[in-house]
Amino acid sequence: MFKRILVATDGSTLSKKAVTSAIALASRHDADLVALTVVPRYPKSYFDGAMSFSPEDIARVEKQWADKAQGMLDAVATRAVASGVQLKTAIASSDLVAESIVAAAKKHKCDLIVMASHGRKGIKRLLLGSETQHVLTHSSLPVLVLR
Known part of the structure; x- marks a missing residue:
């Protein structure tokens, strides 16, 4: 059914469960797996949320x-x-997590995105707006959300 699955992970306990499920699903469907994590950009000025630091x-x-x-x-x-699953890994450097996930899924020609219902930011993130919700509303691909 699925040929290539993207799993987004941030290292949180819940995203590790999503990785486990994605590996099992990929194994079951003999699909390739793309594991993605998004690393934030470092704030470079006061207006980005930090004091100015040297380039080094x-x-x-x-x-x-x-x-x-x-x-x-x-x-x-x-x-x-x-588990016998073919894997490609990717690191995106961006403050736009959801957009990076959707773009990576398109770039790698995935036909499913697997991710946790929330990551490291937990309940605080729910108050600000969920990256998962953003992926759900902006992806043209099916999204499997795990809790």
Whole structure:
């Protein structure tokens, strides 16, 4: 039924459950899996929410974030390979999480997006508007939301 599934993860407990379900679904359907995490951009000015820092400091912090994201995706890769699932990983650097998820699904020609109902931001995120809800309303692909 599905040929390529995108799973979005942020390392939260709930998104790890979504990864587990996505791997099982990909294995069941003999589908490829694309694991995506979105790393925020570092605020570069006061108007972006932080004081101004040197380019070296910004590069160091962004590298730390990217390394952490890669470690998270490496863990997904280990689990996928153990299940016999073909996996491609991707890191998007953007403050627009939902848009990045939808764009990655299109770029990788996925036919399903799997994600958690909420991530690290939990109830606070519900008050501000859910990335999951944004993906649901802006994706032309089916979205499987796990709780």
